Amino acid sequence: MPTVLAKVYRRRTDTRAFVMASCLVLCLALVTTAAAASGIPAPYSPVVIEPIGVPSRYEFDLSAALERARRENKWLYVYLGASDCPYCRRYEAFLEQNATELVPHFAARYIVVDLRSALSVTSRLLFIRVGDRVLSYADFQRAIGDERARMLVYPSVWLFDKDATPLMQMPAGTGTFQTVPEQLEILRLEQ
Amino acid sequence: MTRTFGWPALHRPGTGRRNSIRHALAVAGCGLALVLALPPARAAEGGLPATASDADSSPEWDKLREKLFASRTVDATPGTVQIIAPRRAAYGASVPVRIVSKLPQTPSLYVKRLYLLVDKNPSPLAAVLELTPDVGQADFETRLRVDEYSHVRVVAELSNGQLHTDSRYVKTSGGCSAPPNRDALNLIGKTVLKVAEHVTMGEPNAAEVTVVHPNDTGFELNQVTVMYIPAHFVRSIKVSYAGRKVFDADLDFSISENPTLHFNFVPHGRGELKAEVEDSIDGHWVGRLAVP
Numbered sequence: 001m002p003t004v005l006a007k008v009y010r011r012r013t014d015t016r017a018f019v020m021a022s023c024l025v026l027c028l029a030l031v032t033t034a035a036a037a038s039g040i041p042a043p044y045s046p047v048v049i050e051p052i053g054v055p056s057r058y059e060f061d062l063s064a065a066l067e068r069a070r071r072e073n074k075w076l077y078v079y080l081g082a083s084d085c086p087y088c089r090r091y092e093a094f095l096e097q098n099a100t101e102l103v104p105h106f107a108a109r110y111i112v113v114d115l116r117s118a119l120s121v122t123s124r125l126l127f128i129r130v131g132d133r134v135l136s137y138a139d140f141q142r143a144i145g146d147e148r149a150r151m152l153v154y155p156s157v158w159l160f161d162k163d164a165t166p167l168m169q170m171p172a173g174t175g176t177f178q179t180v181p182e183q184l185e186i187l188r189l190e191q
Numbered sequence: 192m193t194r195t196f197g198w199p200a201l202h203r204p205g206t207g208r209r210n211s212i213r214h215a216l217a218v219a220g221c222g223l224a225l226v227l228a229l230p231p232a233r234a235a236e237g238g239l240p241a242t243a244s245d246a247d248s249s250p251e252w253d254k255l256r257e258k259l260f261a262s263r264t265v266d267a268t269p270g271t272v273q274i275i276a277p278r279r280a281a282y283g284a285s286v287p288v289r290i291v292s293k294l295p296q297t298p299s300l301y302v303k304r305l306y307l308l309v310d311k312n313p314s315p316l317a318a319v320l321e322l323t324p325d326v327g328q329a330d331f332e333t334r335l336r337v338d339e340y341s342h343v344r345v346v347a348e349l350s351n352g353q354l355h356t357d358s359r360y361v362k363t364s365g366g367c368s369a370p371p372n373r374d375a376l377n378l379i380g381k382t383v384l385k386v387a388e389h390v391t392m393g394e395p396n397a398a399e400v401t402v403v404h405p406n407d408t409g410f411e412l413n414q415v416t417v418m419y420i421p422a423h424f425v426r427s428i429k430v431s432y433a434g435r436k437v438f439d440a441d442l443d444f445s446i447s448e449n450p451t452l453h454f455n456f457v458p459h460g461r462g463e464l465k466a467e468v469e470d471s472i473d474g475h476w477v478g479r480l481a482v483p
Contacts (some may be wrong), residue, residue: 147281171279176340176362181242191278 038083039114041092043099044106046079046114051121059127059134060115062164066130069111069162076162077110077187082119082154091155091174098180105187110159123152130164148172159189243360249342251310252358259306259316263354265346271355272302272347276335283363285334285447290345292329296322296395302329304348309445311341313410317445322438325457327395332453336408336445337363378403382478384464390483395455400428400466400478402451408444425450427469432482433462458482 040046047065051058062078069076081088095102106112117126123137141149144166148156155174159167168189171177177186246267256265273291280286292302307318322329335343344358381403390396402425409422424444430437430452437456456464466478 147285151282169277169279169281171363172282176279182362185278 038089039081039092039116040079040112041096041099043103044095044112046112048114048116050116053127056125057127058117058121058125059129060117061129062113062160063129063131065111065113066160066162066164069160072111073162074111075109075167076113076158076160076164077106078113078115078158078160080115080117080154080156080158082117082121084119085154087173087175088155091178094178094183098183101180102183105184109187117154119154126152146170157186159186243340243342245342245358245360247342247358247360249310251315252308252342252344255308255310255315260346260354263352265354265356267356267358269357271349272305272345272357274343274345274357274359276343276359276361278360279362280337283337283339286337286343286361286363287332288335288343289332290330292347294329294347294349296324296327296329298324299350301350302347303350305329305331306344306346306348307333307335308344308346309335309337309341310344312336312338312445313408314443314445317443319441320438321440323436325432325435325437326455327457328455330453330455333451334447336447337361339363375403376405380404380468380470380474380476382466382468382476384466384478384480386464386480386482390458392458392460395457397453398456398464399451399453400430401449402428402466402468402476402478403449404470406444406446406448406450423470423472425468425470427467428452429467430454430456431465431467432456432458433460 039048047068049060049062049065051060053059060080062076065076065078068074081092126137127134128137128140135143137152138149141147144164146158146166147169151172153172156172157170157174159170161167168191170186177183271293273293275289275291276286288307290305290307294300294302296302301324302322305318305320305322306316307320308315309317317335318333320331329347337343340360340362342358343361344356346354346356348354383401383403384398385401386396386398404425405420406424407420407422408424409419411420412418413420422444425442425446427442428440428450430439438454440452442450462482464480464482468474468476468478
């Protein structure tokens with residue numbers, strides 16, 4: 001009898017270990033996939049900007065991207081995404097799925113800039129630097145005349161010329177340009 | 192109010208409550224393109240195509256037109272009235288809209304009434320403005336809540352009975368369920384009138400009236416209690432100058448919080464610009480401004 005119990009116990013232990021190991025592998029796979037999926041997809045050749053000053057502040061420096069825009073005579077498509085924001089993932093997935101069609105339109109006129117943030121980064125913690133000037137989110141928005149000063153929304157997109165002047169007022173979120181024709185409307189600055 | 196948008200309880204998948212709230216938001220209203228961001232699809236939420244043109248009709252408009260104007264002809268030929276709105280506004284809860292009249296207000300022929308509509312809103316008739324020739328120029332500007340992709344329309348009724356219309360297709364969502372700004376509840380009803388520094392007698396002069404008011408739609412969620420905030424909005428604004436009516440505005444919650452109307456008026460001498468305000472729970476307020 002003890003032998004039988006020992007066998008059952010061993011089998012259960014093995015099964016439990018197997019299940020746990022499987023879960024661990026699955027979780028790691030999911031984490032890896034999520035991490036890989038976060039941010040603007042590679043075909044858009046994004047300039048990824050990580051924040052500095054973390055965790056007391058999240059400062060994103062646009063200076064180098066603007067300098068490059070001046071050199072290449074292009075505009076900036078600045079995307080602010082959050083690592084834990086499902087709506088960011090949706091927009092990024094949309095970009096990924098339609099890369100073949102969209103990338104040439106982006107590449108012709110824009111340098112895509114990917115600001116990496118998180119939902120916990122509120123407007124008080126988020127800062128934008130352009131050259132020597134650093135402004136909090138709301139002050140930055142007010143300075144450029146963007147109506148979205150009132151609320152920080154993830155994801156957000158700005159379109160800038162090489163002097164960091166907004167090309168048009170963008171909506172909060174990306175939900176109104178998650179179809180190819182609508183994304184193209186945005187790139188064409190249709191208002 | 193400063194917030195980041197995610198997804199509070201509203202966006203966790205799978206529960207009946209979540210579905211019912213989502214449905215309420217979808218039907219109701221309006222919001223955060225952000226919160227209700229659309230999945231990658233070719234058609235816009237609400238069934239209207241992403242490529243609808245400004246001049247298109249909609250099933251809602253067909254019904255509204257019949258209710259409001261019966262069999263009367265509503266002329267969409269450009270040239271009498273124009274509506275100007277962005278294709279995409281920063282926030283669905285605050286879409287700037289400008290009505291431009293091409294017709295001078297004269298006693299013999301003038302814009303007598305303006306209807307402002309948002310086809311897809313839960314309450315599509317946002318405003319009805321009863322005008323007199325004393326507005327001088329029937330141009331108005333305000334901000335609207337636009338719940339989802341929708342046409343925004345103006346219908347101008349002339350004093351001779353003719354109806355003229357113009358429309359604009361606006362892409363936004365969530366205007367009616369956007370988290371309310373409740374920073375100044377102690378000031379509810381405060382009515383402020385403004386005019387330009389130099390007022391010209393006998394000519395149309397630009398002016399504006401603003402009422403501090405949350406203009407709650409009934410579809411907004413209290414972020415703390417997770418209960419819907421009851422509807423409470425400005426019902427009417429009556430503007431007069433020196434005792435003479437300039438215009439009366441019947442309003443609905445499709446007007447954004449802190450309702451503001453930019454308008455014109457023609458002063459014929461010193462007087463007082465006065466705005467009488469009434470809200471949906473019988474609040475009454477008056478704003479006054481001596482001119483010049």
